[in-house]
Amino acid sequence: MATKRLAFVVRSLPYKTEASRLALTHAIASQSVEIYLADGDLVEASIAFIGDGVLNCHKNQAAKHYDVTTLEGHMKNTLLLDLKVLVCKEDLDRFGLTENDLLMDAEDIGGETNAQIVPFSEIAKEMESVDHLLFC
Amino acid sequence: MADLKSQTPTQTLDVLGRVCPYPLVLTKKALEKLPEGGLLKILCDAPASAEDSLPRFAQDKGFPFEVVKLADSWEIYIQKP
Numbered sequence: 001m002a003t004k005r006l007a008f009v010v011r012s013l014p015y016k017t018e019a020s021r022l023a024l025t026h027a028i029a030s031q032s033v034e035i036y037l038a039d040g041d042l043v044e045a046s047i048a049f050i051g052d053g054v055l056n057c058h059k060n061q062a063a064k065h066y067d068v069t070t071l072e073g074h075m076k077n078t079l080l081l082d083l084k085v086l087v088c089k090e091d092l093d094r095f096g097l098t099e100n101d102l103l104m105d106a107e108d109i110g111g112e113t114n115a116q117i118v119p120f121s122e123i124a125k126e127m128e129s130v131d132h133l134l135f136c
Numbered sequence: 137m138a139d140l141k142s143q144t145p146t147q148t149l150d151v152l153g154r155v156c157p158y159p160l161v162l163t164k165k166a167l168e169k170l171p172e173g174g175l176l177k178i179l180c181d182a183p184a185s186a187e188d189s190l191p192r193f194a195q196d197k198g199f200p201f202e203v204v205k206l207a208d209s210w211e212i213y214i215q216k217p
Contacts, residue, residue: 031160035193
């Protein structure tokens with residue numbers, strides 16, 4: 001029995017690219033692959049938003065103005081499934097964003113896990129501790 | 137296959153309208169919280185989840201399960217040993 005740990009590091013804007021949406025989709029999908037793995041093998045996934053990627057966490061995104069669908073559903077589903085979501089504090093500060101500006105929980109759909117605003121040093125530790133690192 | 141559908145479920149999980157992988161992942165989460173011996177009833181209308189991933193998961197874990205096909209959805213019963 002083994003556990004493979006993945007971290008998706010989102011650096012892309014929430015528009016002009018599908019990268020952040022794909023990161024969330026793959027992180028969510030990774031939680032179902034154990035049924036195809038050897039007995040007892042598991043996959044754990046975490047998601048870190050850094051750089052421009054922190055803008056994906058902004059609530060009330062006006063996505064329709066950019067001809068894309070909102071990421072809000074993906075973000076909430078990620079928290080609903082108890083995935084670890086880390087948001088870089090230094091990059092939030094750079095954009096003048098605070099916790100009040102972000103989608104931090106999914107309580108309205110039964111989620112029990114909150115996103116965490118952490119210094120980059122903590123995200124770096126997470127990146128060093130995983131088996132596979134995927135930049136999006 | 138155990139006769140589970142005639143028993144009173146400990147919890148009912150409604151994942152109607154949700155597609156793969158949510159039915160499976162939410163089922164795993166519900167089973168983690170279910171007490172030993174508890175019976176989980178899942179309402180699902182995603183064919184891939186109802187006919188493949190949920191039975192496969194229960195089988196791999198060695199959990200007794202039963203799948204009941206309704207007109208346009210499924211009831212899946214999984215017992216936590």
